[in-house]
Amino acid sequence: MRVALAQLNSVVGDLTGNRDRIVARLAEARAAGADLVIFPELAVTGYPPEDLLHRPAFVRAARSVIDELLPHTRGLTALVGAPEQDGTHLYNAAWIITDMALQGTYRKQLLPNYGVFDEERWFQSGSALVLLEAGGAIVAPTICEDIWFPEPTISGLAAGGARLIANLSASPFHVGKDREREEMLQARARDNGCVVALCNMVGGQDELVFDGHSVVIDADGSVIARAPGFEEALLVVDVDVPASNPALPTLGLGEPALHNDRLRPAPAPQLDDLEQMRQALELGLHDYIEKGGFDDVVIGLSGGIDSALTAALCVGALGAGRVHGVSMPSRYSSDATRSDARVVAESLGIDFREIPIEPLVEAFDAALAPSFAGRPADLTEENIQARARGTLLMGLSNKFGWIVVATGNKSEMSVGYSTLYGDLVGGFALLKDVFKTDVFRLARHLNERAGRELIPQSTIDRPPSAELRADQRDDDSLPPYDKLDAVLEAYVEGDRSRDELIADGFEQSVVDRALGLVDRAEYKRRQAPPGVKLRTKAFGRDRRTPITNRWRG
Incomplete structure (x- = not known):
C-alpha cells in the first residue's frame, strides 16, 4: 500500500486556506500514486481551535469544508481531521473519504486534559473502533492521544485485525519530543505487530510549536520513513x-x-537539542508574525546576550529587512555594551538606531521629585529607566506597525528579574522558555552554524548586567545562573518541593532565594507576552499557578 503523510502547517480559523492546502496535498499525493493520504489532527480548523469550537457557525463551516474536499479525492482514500457535530455532542474526528464519497468518521477516544491540552472542554469521547479494508489489508484510523497509551484503543484495534494504524496527530513540541514520540510508536508497533503511520502537524500556534517529524514504523519497530522537522512535507512511502x-x-x-x-x-x-531549539524558536516567531498579520519586529538592543540572541533569531525567522534594533543607552551604559549593540546590528544587517534615554529619565525624576522628597534612590529609579525604554519601543511600534519582541529569558521570567511595562513590554517574548544557561549555548551554536560571529564574542564573555545602576551585575541580585537554572528546572518544571530540592543536594540558600522569588513573581508573569514553548513545562497555558497564593513549599 502506498501511503502519503501530508505534514501540514494549518492556520487556526483559516478554513478556506486550510482547505486549499489539503486540496494541494491531495493532488500531489495522487500524482505520486498514493492509495491512502493521512492528514494531521483537525487539519481543517487548525489546532487548537479552542473556544472557536463553541461557535456553531464555525463548526458548520468546518463541516462544509469536508464536502468541498470530496471532488478532490478521486482514486484515493483520505483521512482528514475536522470536528464532527452529532446532536449536542461535538467530536474530534477523522473523516474517511474514498474516491469522492464520504465513508464515515472515526471519533477520538482519549481526550488529553493536562498540560497545554483542554480537549474535554470542547469534545466528547468517541467509543467505536473503525476498521478499513483495502485488498485484504486492514487499516485503522486513530487520533493523536489514542496511540500514546497501549490500552484500550490500540490493543482493541490490533485484536480486531488492524495491521496498519494510521494516526492523525497534533503533537506539540518540546525539546526531544520527536525522539520520545518515536520510541512510543516503536513500542506500539512491536507490541501489536502493526505498521504505524503517524502524520503530525507542523507550525506555530500562539505559544505552541508543532514539529512535524511524521513517521512510518514497521511492525518490528524499525523506522521505515521519517519526514523532516519544522517544515511542511509530503512523505510518500510504500508499506507492506x-x-x-x-x-x-x-x-x-x-x-x-x-x-x-x-x-x-x-x-x-x-x-x-540546540538545533531543535533554534528551529522551533524561529518557526514559532515566524508563524506568530505571519499568521497574525504583522509586518516587522523591533527589539531593544542593550549590547547584552539576550537581545543579541533575540535579534539573530528574528533575522533567521523573518529576514534582516523586517528586523529593527534600537539601542537606548543611559548614564550607566558602558562603552562596551553600546558598541556591541551596534556591532550585532551590523553583523546581522538590520536597521539600527540609537535613542538615549537620559533626557526622559531626567524628566521623570523631576516630575516625581516632590513626591519622592526625603527618600533615597532605590529600585524605583532603576525601573523608571526600563519603563522609559519600554515607552520608546511601544512608540516605534505604534507609529510604524512593528511588533515589539521582548528579550527576557526563562530564568528572569521565573524569578521576576524584569520590569512590568519596561523590559516586559511587547507582543511576543521569544526567549520566554529559554533558561539563561541555554541562552549562552544557543548564542555559541548560532555562531558556529554561521561560521562567524553573528553575536560578538565580547557579548558572550561579558558578565550579564541590566546596567540600571553603576557597576551592576546580575549575580549581585541572583544566584549564579548555573546554580539558579538547575533549581528552577526542578521546581518550575519538575514540581519538586523545597524539602525535596534540599534533599536532592541543592544549596539551601539558593533554593530559598529562588523559590521565594518565583512564587512572588506570578503576577508579573501573567502580564508577560506569549512566547514559544520549548520545554516540558512552560509559563502560560502550561504552568497554571494562582496569583493569590500563600502556599510555600
Missing part, C-alpha cells in the same frame, strides 16, 4: 501490510494500485 481476518465490521476502500517502483525514502535525520 499483511492481509488479516477482521473481527469487526469494515469499510471498503477498494484495491490498492499496483506500482512498478517501490518508494522508501531515507528517513530524515534527527536534530540535536
Whole structure:
C-alpha cells in the first residue's frame, strides 16, 4: 500500500486556506500514486481551535469544508481531521473519504486534559473502533492521544485485525519530543505487530510549536520513513501490510494500485537539542508574525546576550529587512555594551538606531521629585529607566506597525528579574522558555552554524548586567545562573518541593532565594507576552499557578 503523510502547517480559523492546502496535498499525493493520504489532527480548523469550537457557525463551516474536499479525492482514500457535530455532542474526528464519497468518521477516544491540552472542554469521547479494508489489508484510523497509551484503543484495534494504524496527530513540541514520540510508536508497533503511520502537524500556534517529524514504523519497530522537522512535507512511502481476518465490521476502500517502483525514502535525520531549539524558536516567531498579520519586529538592543540572541533569531525567522534594533543607552551604559549593540546590528544587517534615554529619565525624576522628597534612590529609579525604554519601543511600534519582541529569558521570567511595562513590554517574548544557561549555548551554536560571529564574542564573555545602576551585575541580585537554572528546572518544571530540592543536594540558600522569588513573581508573569514553548513545562497555558497564593513549599 502506498501511503502519503501530508505534514501540514494549518492556520487556526483559516478554513478556506486550510482547505486549499489539503486540496494541494491531495493532488500531489495522487500524482505520486498514493492509495491512502493521512492528514494531521483537525487539519481543517487548525489546532487548537479552542473556544472557536463553541461557535456553531464555525463548526458548520468546518463541516462544509469536508464536502468541498470530496471532488478532490478521486482514486484515493483520505483521512482528514475536522470536528464532527452529532446532536449536542461535538467530536474530534477523522473523516474517511474514498474516491469522492464520504465513508464515515472515526471519533477520538482519549481526550488529553493536562498540560497545554483542554480537549474535554470542547469534545466528547468517541467509543467505536473503525476498521478499513483495502485488498485484504486492514487499516485503522486513530487520533493523536489514542496511540500514546497501549490500552484500550490500540490493543482493541490490533485484536480486531488492524495491521496498519494510521494516526492523525497534533503533537506539540518540546525539546526531544520527536525522539520520545518515536520510541512510543516503536513500542506500539512491536507490541501489536502493526505498521504505524503517524502524520503530525507542523507550525506555530500562539505559544505552541508543532514539529512535524511524521513517521512510518514497521511492525518490528524499525523506522521505515521519517519526514523532516519544522517544515511542511509530503512523505510518500510504500508499506507492506499483511492481509488479516477482521473481527469487526469494515469499510471498503477498494484495491490498492499496483506500482512498478517501490518508494522508501531515507528517513530524515534527527536534530540535536540546540538545533531543535533554534528551529522551533524561529518557526514559532515566524508563524506568530505571519499568521497574525504583522509586518516587522523591533527589539531593544542593550549590547547584552539576550537581545543579541533575540535579534539573530528574528533575522533567521523573518529576514534582516523586517528586523529593527534600537539601542537606548543611559548614564550607566558602558562603552562596551553600546558598541556591541551596534556591532550585532551590523553583523546581522538590520536597521539600527540609537535613542538615549537620559533626557526622559531626567524628566521623570523631576516630575516625581516632590513626591519622592526625603527618600533615597532605590529600585524605583532603576525601573523608571526600563519603563522609559519600554515607552520608546511601544512608540516605534505604534507609529510604524512593528511588533515589539521582548528579550527576557526563562530564568528572569521565573524569578521576576524584569520590569512590568519596561523590559516586559511587547507582543511576543521569544526567549520566554529559554533558561539563561541555554541562552549562552544557543548564542555559541548560532555562531558556529554561521561560521562567524553573528553575536560578538565580547557579548558572550561579558558578565550579564541590566546596567540600571553603576557597576551592576546580575549575580549581585541572583544566584549564579548555573546554580539558579538547575533549581528552577526542578521546581518550575519538575514540581519538586523545597524539602525535596534540599534533599536532592541543592544549596539551601539558593533554593530559598529562588523559590521565594518565583512564587512572588506570578503576577508579573501573567502580564508577560506569549512566547514559544520549548520545554516540558512552560509559563502560560502550561504552568497554571494562582496569583493569590500563600502556599510555600
